[in-house]
Amino acid sequence: MIEGIIIKGIGGFYYVKTQDKVYECKARGLFREDNIIPLIGDRVKIRINEEDGSGYIEEIMERKSQLIRPPVSNVTQAIIIMSIKKPDINLWLLDRLIVLAEHQRLNIGICINKIDLVQEDERNLIEKAYRETGYPIIKTSCKTGEGIVDLIDLLKNQVTVFAGPSGVGKSSLLNRIKPGLELKTGDVSKKTTRGRHTTRHVELIDLDGNSFVLDTPGFSSLSLDFIEREEELSKYFKEIDEFNGKCKFINCIHFKEPGCEVKKQVEKGNISRERYENYLMFLEEIKANRRY
């Protein structure tokens, strides 16, 4: 048997990338009995039918993670993409996507695209607010090619999902990373004549045999309703989490409690005020959710 990764599934067939080639495979009934349906991203063992070169998935290795939307397993990293202009960068959404990705225990990277649209003095604003998070922040332009090598570097040996709002350049970046991919971008209409988006199957794009990117953006639901208790939220703000347990009250949620170390650090400038304000907004939302 040979090992591989499912990169695509269409009409009951799974396309399994192995070291040397991609095999069209069927899955054995036994998974269905166990209630396991093979997913894109699954690491599998396949048996090849020597006669026609087709394959059978014999075994699905244990999943390390599982995204719901899109349904893909073993994703290791989320790169959150924002454009600096057109549309303007949205820090509220950026922080929200970070919370979702942290909750999934993914590695996180931040990509600021369309950097060609701003002058020198505006280029570094984001780094300042996110320095304490420790996340890699890269600046890219699909126009000039700036930063594309940094992005490719960040993708090495990871299974990555891109996330970010419409129009920031997710498809354009994928096209830049993998020339020949020719994903439709906002320049060409992505809609069909009937006005709907064309149905596309989720697919892992193979970059070098060991690095993969999903061709479909992740986290279409932005709800924070998976957070049940307010105390949980700070875990998903890395630089706030560092001070958990250092406040006067052990169960401090860094809101209005006296002797809060997090608030002190915000005053000192060690935690960015914008990030902290988004934290407070999300906290209010979780409180409100709980009331229903």
Ligand SMILES: Nc1nc2c(ncn2[C@@H]2O[C@H](COP(=O)(O)OP(=O)(O)OP(=O)(O)O)[C@@H](O)[C@H]2O)c(=O)[nH]1
């Ligand atoms: N100036 C500039 N324009 C860019 C850049 N990257 C993408 N664009 C343009 O931005 C528009 C949207 O790009 P897309 O790649 O379609 O964005 P997307 O994030 O895939 O959008 P959705 O599919 O709606 O989620 C297109 O007109 C691109 O040509 C860039 O780096 N600089």
Ligand SMILES: [Zn+2]
């Ligand atoms: Zn506190």
